[in-house]
Amino acid sequence: AQSVAQPEDQVNVAEGNPLTVKCTYSVSGNPYLFWYVQYPNRGLQFLLKYITGDNLVKGSYGFEAEFNKSQTSFHLKKPSALVSDSALYFCAVRDINTDKLIFGTGTRLQVFP
């Protein structure tokens, strides 16, 4: 079965420091991978996706993600965190058998001033 795992419930980082939010996946075939962000009491917003091509994908708000096939990972990164980046982040993978998105359980990012 296709799945994603987000091993950290929460990530804490100081403003200005680099941040990484981890995601690993399990799929058959080539993965379609996504990152979404959810601010409090809001719906999810698309950040970026990987389908094919360069392993480093650039997205919204200065975020990027690195696709690593050998480690089956798709970690979200940002060189310099902002307090306004504090939110809930979801990794998702396309289930090729059912053509639906499977979301991870989410990682809460807390950026401290």
Place this chain on the structure above:
Amino acid sequence: EAGVVQSPRYKIIEKKQPVAFWCNPISGHNTLYWYLQNLGQGPELLIRYENEEAVDDSQLPKDRFSAERLKGVDSTLKIQPAELGDSAVYLCASSLEQGAIGELFFGEGSRLTVL
């Protein structure tokens, strides 16, 4: 351009009562999704529409949940009767592309509390 609009934002009902949620997708988006999001969890798909056709309703509990998208635009999700375990956020999303390959645009959600 208006985003995905959902109403109501909040609903509190007693168990066994009916409830309905409404969603208006982004204009031109033929694909519409209803997701369920429990506290501390990622969204789980309930139903996906391509135009007015429900192409994936395998996760919709059909004994109490129903959905419709009669004209291929806005959609309604109904629960009758509601149970305590239905307390959650119901998210609507739309997409320009068919299938799970493109960006999903989510509404702000309808938070249901069943007492």
